[in-house]
Amino acid sequence: MQNYPQYSSKQKWIHWLTLVLIVCTYLLVFFKVTLSSYLGGMFNIYLFHKSFGVLIFGITLWRFIVIKQDGVPDVLPKSQKRQRILSKSVQGFIYILLIIVPLSGYLMSSRPLNFFGVISIPAIDMPNKAYQLFHQTHQVSAYLLIALLIVHIAGALFHYVWIKDKVLQSMLKRN
Numbered sequence: 439m440q441n442y443p444q445y446s447s448k449q450k451w452i453h454w455l456t457l458v459l460i461v462c463t464y465l466l467v468f469f470k471v472t473l474s475s476y477l478g479g480m481f482n483i484y485l486f487h488k489s490f491g492v493l494i495f496g497i498t499l500w501r502f503i504v505i506k507q508d509g510v511p512d513v514l515p516k517s518q519k520r521q522r523i524l525s526k527s528v529q530g531f532i533y534i535l536l537i538i539v540p541l542s543g544y545l546m547s548s549r550p551l552n553f554f555g556v557i558s559i560p561a562i563d564m565p566n567k568a569y570q571l572f573h574q575t576h577q578v579s580a581y582l583l584i585a586l587l588i589v590h591i592a593g594a595l596f597h598y599v600w601i602k603d604k605v606l607q608s609m610l611k612r613n
């Protein structure tokens with residue numbers, strides 16, 4: 439038995455799987471030129487980028503259901519008010535962006551989305567102005583998400599290395 443609060447094993451799976459998918463999604467667009475020579479053209483790069491994005495969207499919806507079922511452990515003590523507000527706000531904005539980023543990616547395209555080349559998700563017909571707006575939203579929100587993740591990861595490492603409490607372990611240890 440651990441004597442500190444823990445996320446459920448489902449929550450841990452979702453958390454670390456999202457990390458892997460997010461890294462892949464960003465790497466695909468940031469290294470698109472190099473990767474396109476391996477994957478055989480830009481078409482494939484965006485097929486994978488979009489498909490990973492859709493997966494992240496789906497997993498995030500599942501995450502909300504799991505949070506509702508399993509609850510969220512009280513990782514930081516009640517006395518650390520400012521830290522609790524900061525970490526919860528960052529996590530809250532991350533949740534919102536995990537919805538906005540893939541959704542705007544889907545909405546900015548006038549072509550059907552080919553999920554891993556298997557399932558075709560139809561595009562929504564909109565005026566050109568709306569596509570442009572979602573394109574901008576996709577770019578801005580994707581970079582905002584990177585900024586928040588830097589704060590989030592720095593916070594987790596700060597707890598582990600500096601404060602030496604069990605915050606990181608709450609997301610790591612096997613239940």
Ligand code: HEM
Pocket residue numbers: 460463464467484487488489490491492494536539540541543544545547551576577580581583
């Ligand atoms: C969480 C998931 C996602 C993340 C983190 C993400 C992130 C990004 C980033 C960083 C860029 C480069 C922006 C730039 O500098 O121009 C980009 C571009 C793009 N994304 Fe996503 N994306 C995600 C999901 C999606 C989805 C679901 C779709 C479509 C269904 C999509 C479609 C695109 C397209 C078409 C571009 C190219 C835009 C351009 O040419 O300017 N993305 N994405």
Ligand code: HEM
Pocket residue numbers: 449453456457460501505513514525529532533587590591594595605606607608609
């Ligand atoms: C090296 C990378 C990462 C580390 C070390 C890390 C660490 C942690 C830790 C220790 C917690 C629990 C803290 C608490 O409850 O106050 C947590 C929660 C959370 N993390 Fe991360 N994280 C990382 C990457 C990510 C990524 C890439 C995302 C999203 C794309 C993310 C999203 C979240 C969210 C939304 C929570 C709240 C609980 C939940 O719903 O799972 N984290 N993280």
